[in-house]
Amino acid sequence: MKDCTKDWRLISSIVLAHILLYITFSDKDIFWYIYTAANLFFISFAIVSEQIDDKQKTSNYLLYGILSGLALYGLFWIGDWLLSILPTNWDREVSRIYKLYSPEFFWHYIVLILVFIPGEEIFWRGFVQKRLSIYFNQWTALIVSSLLYASIFIYADKMIWMIAAFFAGICWGLLYIWKKSIPMLIISHLVFDLLVIVLLPFR
Known part of the structure; x- marks a missing residue:
């Protein structure tokens, strides 16, 4: 087995991601500015470090992307319902996240679609997961x-956000293993985020 600790690109990018997200969540008033910058960094770093996988026809990645985004929203809807009956404060955490970080201005929606979503998929699946598969x-x-x-969401001080990100990461990571298509993941993430944040939010 190769030693991933010697992969300076992988290690340094994750360290930088944590630094950027620490700054991002340090003040909610700068969230949209710094997270935009962070995702632009994610995109740039991943593109110069790895080839972006796209092994599906356009019709295929659109179909699978839309269906998987809808399915993931359904799973999160069930999860949100469970939170309402569980004896935890996670239900209130979800409400707090919506209150603090929901888009307010038109440019928020633009960067959500054009920067946040592609940035997360290109970096975390297209670079980090792909790079780790060399070693494991x-x-x-x-x-x-x-x-x-x-x-990276530990700095938001919302445990439910970390749990949600892990679960979503598993789902999109499985799709990546299955289809090896970053555009498909971006479509899936786009459909999911539009439903959760814009069209059918849980709060």
């Missing part, structure tokens, strides 16, 4: 990359 089997790479993806 694909299932270990899936779990580790999903944990790393979730870990």
Whole structure:
């Protein structure tokens, strides 16, 4: 087994991701500015470091992307319902996240669609998960990359956000293993985010 600790691109990018997200969540008033910058960094770093996988026809990645985005929303809807009956404060955390970080201005929606969503998929699946698969089997790479993806949300101080990110990371990571198509993941993530944040939010 190769030693991933010697992969300076992988290690440095994750460290930088944590630094950027620490700054992002340090003040909600700068969230949209700094997270935009962070995702532009994610996109740039991934593109110069790895080839972006796209092994599906356009019709295929659109179909699978839309269906998987709808399915993931359905799973999160069930999860949100469970939160309402569980004896935890996670239900209130979800409401707090919506209150603090929902888009307010038109440019928020633009960067959500054009920067946030592509940035997360290109970096966390197209670079981190792909890079980890060099050093581990694909299932270990899936779990580790999903944990790393979730870990950056620790600075939001909302445990439910980390859990949601890990679960979503597993789902999109499985899709990546299955179809090896970053455009498909971007479509899936887009459909999911539009439903959760814009069209049919849980709060």
